[in-house]
Amino acid sequence: MPTEAPTVVRVPSPLRSYTAGAAQVRAHGTTIAALLADLERRHAGMRFRIIDEQDRIRPHIRIFINHAEVTTLQQPLAAGDEVHLICALSGG
Amino acid sequence: MADTLWIGTRKGVFTLRAAARRRWTLAGPQFLGHIVHHIVQDPREPRRLLMAAKTGHLGPTVYVSGNRGRSWTEAAAPPAFRKAGESEKPRAVERVFWLTPGHASEPGAWYAGTSPAGLFRSEDHGAHWAPVAGFNDHAMYARWAAGFRTPDGELLHSIRVDPRDPRHLYLAISIGGVFESTDGGADWAPLNAGVAADFMPDPEAPYGHDPHCLVLHPLQPDRLYQQNHCGCYRLDRPGQRWTRIGERMPKKIGDIGFPIVVHPRDPDTVWVFPMDGSKVWPRTSIGGKPAVYRSANAGRSWQRLDRGLPRTQAWFTVLRQAMCADDARQPGLYFGTTQGEVWAGAREGEAWRCIARHLPEIYSVTHAY
Numbered sequence: 001m002p003t004e005a006p007t008v009v010r011v012p013s014p015l016r017s018y019t020a021g022a023a024q025v026r027a028h029g030t031t032i033a034a035l036l037a038d039l040e041r042r043h044a045g046m047r048f049r050i051i052d053e054q055d056r057i058r059p060h061i062r063i064f065i066n067h068a069e070v071t072t073l074q075q076p077l078a079a080g081d082e083v084h085l086i087c088a089l090s091g092g
Numbered sequence: 093m094a095d096t097l098w099i100g101t102r103k104g105v106f107t108l109r110a111a112a113r114r115r116w117t118l119a120g121p122q123f124l125g126h127i128v129h130h131i132v133q134d135p136r137e138p139r140r141l142l143m144a145a146k147t148g149h150l151g152p153t154v155y156v157s158g159n160r161g162r163s164w165t166e167a168a169a170p171p172a173f174r175k176a177g178e179s180e181k182p183r184a185v186e187r188v189f190w191l192t193p194g195h196a197s198e199p200g201a202w203y204a205g206t207s208p209a210g211l212f213r214s215e216d217h218g219a220h221w222a223p224v225a226g227f228n229d230h231a232m233y234a235r236w237a238a239g240f241r242t243p244d245g246e247l248l249h250s251i252r253v254d255p256r257d258p259r260h261l262y263l264a265i266s267i268g269g270v271f272e273s274t275d276g277g278a279d280w281a282p283l284n285a286g287v288a289a290d291f292m293p294d295p296e297a298p299y300g301h302d303p304h305c306l307v308l309h310p311l312q313p314d315r316l317y318q319q320n321h322c323g324c325y326r327l328d329r330p331g332q333r334w335t336r337i338g339e340r341m342p343k344k345i346g347d348i349g350f351p352i353v354v355h356p357r358d359p360d361t362v363w364v365f366p367m368d369g370s371k372v373w374p375r376t377s378i379g380g381k382p383a384v385y386r387s388a389n390a391g392r393s394w395q396r397l398d399r400g401l402p403r404t405q406a407w408f409t410v411l412r413q414a415m416c417a418d419d420a421r422q423p424g425l426y427f428g429t430t431q432g433e434v435w436a437g438a439r440e441g442e443a444w445r446c447i448a449r450h451l452p453e454i455y456s457v458t459h460a461y
Contacts, residue, residue, distance in 0.1 A: 053175065053185070
């Protein structure tokens, strides 16, 4: 069920320069797209580092709702969901 | 103001500073772990610097400093292609690879080149970037930038602005060739006649070449040089056909390399760092004996400059942004290696010494004050 309650977002270390070091922030949105838009309002610059200009999740980024990987930014969020932004393995 | 070398590496930013170019002091890293392709000082406002960066996980961006690199702010709108239409192939910037300050008459203007090949312009000192539609949406774009990738992707680089005319621009694509605009980027035309492209069947193909680095002389802007995947060239405009000046290099050295650097005042003097382009293209210093080559007569003859450089078993490469000159009366020359060393060549490269080692792989060395 869509929610307007804030969603907990877990932030990986490469993105914490946008959250003043916070590993966990809250944002609003009934879909991942809306949540990312709210995150961008609160933490300017963050979205483009993980979502490209064609609205695709970048190659070394994964987004999970609870334990399920997000496949589309239109995926809905329900009350109590937790969103994990994950930096997948990359390079050496 | 001390001489400063900004060192962009695969793992962050370092600086080397020296008074009178004598004792270089290493500082950094800044942005440890970030992949930094280019750091460029604004000659119009030297306190300003721009940096092209990304990380292994995060998307590409530009950082801006207004205080000679003491602090940096991320661009509010980094270079990004426009949203693709339904029938179009979507393009996304994977890395910002090149930065060029705009014309002296356009304070705040900058150009950026990206991978995949894209040209972008900022009007506000690098804070906001917009696609240059005249190139990125050119009717020939899909042929000029066909998506043939170097190991770091298809690279748009060597954006050059004619100091006499802000509307006269050049750029280069690896792989794609050299292109020219005379109307501020609204339209473009290939400029590759005479350049070899040994990897293509047509010896007179109008585009599809692999320029590694293109320079124009700031005081004689009709003089262009190009270090290409297939040789070293000069073009004197309004001529249209490049002359292969690298054929005057010793045959055992060849004329393959990445960087080419012009003397700040003498249009006839140019430096290159040859690499091994034989057989399977090792792309190392030739025979493990690194050397810079200089021509003081526009490529009619070349002189080897290796005093102070390792005599044997030194197998490094110098990438296209990783060699530069300062603008002293007798310019110093500098290069950074893929093995993390920075070398300074006093007296126009006559005598070399290593001024930093054990850095990460070096992508960019630029001189600033």
